[in-house]
Amino acid sequence: MNKLIKKISLAILALGIIIPLSACTNRSASNNSESQNKGNSLAVALLTDLNGVDDKSFNQSAWEGLTKWGKEHNLTKGLGGYDYVQSHQDSDYPVNINKLIKNNYNLIYAIGYKLDKAVTDGAKQNPNTKFAIIDTVVPDLDNVTSLTFKDNESAYLAGMSAALNSKTKKIGFIGGVKGEVINRFEAGYVAGAKAAVPDIQVDVKYVGAFDKADVAKSIATAMYNNGNDAIYQAAGSAGLGVFSSAKDARKSGKEVYVVGCDRDQTEEGQYDGGNLTLTSSIKALNTVVEEVSNETLAGNFPGKQHKVFGLKENGVDISKGQLSTDIWNKVEQTKQDIIDGKITVPEKP
Amino acid sequence: MSKNWKSRLSIPLISILAGFVLGAIIMLCLGYDPIMTYEALFTGAWGDPNSIGETLRQATPLILTGLGFSVATSAGFFNIGGAGQYLVGWLSSIWFVLSFPSLPGVVLITGAIAAGAIAGGIWSGIAGVLRAYLKTNEVITTIMLNYIALYLSNWIVKSFLANGDADYSKSIPQSASLRSPFLMELTNNSTFHYGLFIAIVIAIIMAFVMKKTTVGYEIRSIGLNSDASKYAGMSTKKVIILAMTLSGLLAGIGGAVDGIGNYQNILVLASTPSVGFDGLAVALLAYGNPIGIVFASLLFASLKIGGLNIPVVSNTPSEIVDIVIALIIFFVGASYLFEYISKKMKTNKSKGGKA
Incomplete structure (x- = not known):
């Protein structure tokens, strides 16, 4: 074996001995959770x-x-x-x-x-x-x-809010992976939007994963460029890409929004010109x-x-976010109608 | 010869140690306890029958994808498509079993593994043919084939194999599974299965094939000097295609074995399976030696499975664990650097001696 290799391995070995020794001292401190x-x-x-x-x-x-x-x-x-x-x-x-x-x-x-x-x-x-x-x-x-x-119930209210707020009459939906769960979001969102504004166009796209923010961002950018002025994202952490894309669109002067999902995502919509989280559907996990x-x-x-x-059990809900009082009143009314069973929200698109 | 063998063993070992040491330094700087972390890493991988079972199970596909990568490397090609070949192998094995669920178990298992091998072989064979006849860079084609495999597989699972809206296929019947109640009892309900033995047997066969047969000789000589091999009368085109096909075939078996042994179904995946790329690191660490690959796979599997234990039993966040594991892999990759330095010093010294 070569001398240099020997020297390197000796140095590594020495470190390997010193580190445990120095680490032993604070060991008791970190092991006390139990x-x-x-x-x-x-x-x-x-x-x-x-x-x-x-x-x-x-x-x-x-x-x-x-x-x-x-x-x-x-x-x-x-x-x-x-x-x-x-x-x-x-x-x-x-x-x-x-x-x-x-x-x-x-x-x-x-x-x-x-x-x-x-x-x-x-x-x-x-x-x-x-x-x-x-x-x-x-x-x-x-x-x-x-x-x-019953994510479809809160998604219904989200779709309604996005549609009523839309100036272009075009809104988008970005899902994580197509399947039983995200279908509920899509179905509720589309139904809510159509019920509130019958001639609204809803553009539905899927990322194909819950952890690919980059893909979600490129889909969102295309949607905003196409004139959609709000996007609802039910895509886990990939949804953060939609926020990033919306912030870029705001910088170029477009008045676009994101509808948050599962948690009140007002914080994620904060940018230097205000807040672009229109509202959030909340899943009270x-x-x-x-x-x-x-x-x-x-x-x-x-x-x-x-x-x-569901809405009735306070398991899902919607936040007021940036919604105008006018829209919010309508949303609250619809929410009560769903709870009372006057409106049944579809589960499948 | 034995001296060469010694230094070959020492370089990977130094890289592993260096990774651990640097990882420890980082943990100390951030205020986490490296000893406790490494203890958790070790007990998480080898501390009880269940963990041992999981570690051996994780090593199984790594051995096969590692072998696959090493065959291509011997012929001088960099087959990055292990992940895609593994995935088509996985898909084909499950598809085969689900198509003929009533066949007897032995037929199902051999059929599934054969289906995986053929699919993997064809998948990398495509890159081999392109390389042999059109001189297409196999690095590019295999990477692209990975993406095609990923999205094709996801589409097939969703359209043909899944129940309704689910994003995974039905599970295979018990008769086609490589798991057994005996192994489960032995390893305390782990997902360990007979695939490990298949992988080890294949590693031994590959060691024999590469060293002792004409095919192995041809593959290695093309890797060393393809012009000379051509001059010596070998058909380079044939050998290139053969080497690439064999490489994908092994990764495909890895996918099949993992499919019917570990997963028992196939899922819609968000990204290409990491087993494919880890196989590459495993083969590099082992210098392409089939028996070395078995041990390198065990090391990687220990890091993966043991790593899961760290956030459970210690305060070290899983991100730190990932950094440490990445460092070890980095140093493994950088073992070439150690080797380079060592060679450089040697030549400098001999020059000095002459002067």
Whole structure:
């Protein structure tokens, strides 16, 4: 072996010894979450799909709810308390579930329909762990509760708002991946827009992924250039690309808007000339997560049940955002009509 | 010879260590505990039967895509299309099984693997033919074929294999699965399956083929000097197509084995599977040596599976974990740099000696 290689490897080895020594000193400090959470009977974990909890949307809302719940119960993030895990590829789901179970998490939220199969297998193999899956139904298992949302109802109100606000009579919809869940958004949005403004044109496009903001941005740019003056994005973190495109369009003087999704996205629409988030359809994952966690803590885990959250159950909602008072009044009226059952919103486009 | 072997082993090992050390420095600077993180990494990959099962399962397709990449490299080609070839292999195996679900298990499994191999072989064979007859750059064609594979597969899954609006296909029948109740019990319900043994057998066969057969010799000699090989009477066109096809065939088997062993269905994917590109890094780390590829795959799989454990048991955020893993891969790639420096020093020294 060559001398230089020897020298380099010696230096690396030396570093390899020094670093552990210096690290040992602060070790006790960082390992205390477990002791702080001692005595807690319920450790809760949130398992997301390929998006993280910082997607400004769906996952973030659930994580905010869990964080709030954990703080209320004096828990800290980490073992024995509450935590989240993100997956890098689809084959990571079962691995992550097993790692959470091994570390004594006993309630696991699976955020997203993609986790369907992993939850079914994991629940069958681990009957003592409780699972709550969002946006899809895993039936007939005592330790799984399924939580779905009537996103079409809030999307209906979003479509109505965008249509009433539109000057060009053209609005857009950008979905993540075509499928049962995003279909609800599309169906509600289109129906709401057409009901409010019968001659409105709704341009519907799909990104093909929930994590490709660049693709969403290029689709949005094309839509804005085509005269659509508001775009509703139901595309997870890819939706952030739509905000970016809208800000560019504003810079070139176009009066365009984004309709936020799943979470009040007013913050994402902030730019130096004001705010371009017209309104946001809200999916109250945060309150649902808090609610189910509390029920489980009280010993009433809703296993085998399928809970549906709509406008009536406060599971979905719409924010006022930048809507004019006139439009907002109409939206509120329609919201009441849906709750009263006077309007039925389609689930499929 | 043995000295050469030693230095070949030492360079990848130094790169791995360097990656770990630099990762530790970064963690220290950001205030995270590297020891705890690495401990979590290790126990996450090898700490219990379930983790071991998952690590071995993750290594399985890497061995095959790594072997595929190395065959093309031996012939002097850079086949970046491993991801696409793996994906068409995966798709074909599931499609085959779902088309004939009532056939007996042995037929289904061999048929699925054969379907994956053929699909992968054809996919990279396209790049091989273009290379042989039109001198098209295989780097470009294989990258483009990756995209075609991704969107074609997504379209086929959505239009033909999915139930209604779902974005994944039906699951394959139990008889076609490479998993077994025995392995599941052994590894505490992990997704470990018999594919690993198939991959190892293929690695041994490839070691034999590349070193001891005419085909292997022809592939290697084209890689060393294609003009000389032509002069010696080899049909370079034939060998180029053969090498590229064999390369895709192996990646295709990787996809098939992962399909019927791990996933048991096929999904609409957001991007090309990372296994394809990781196979490239694995093959580079192992210098294309088939047995080395098995070990390099185990290392990569340990990083992937162990990495998932870090955010669960420690405070280190998963982003830091990704940085550390990327650093290790970077240094693995940079092992060429170590080698280059070492060679340079050697030649400088010999020059100095003469003067």
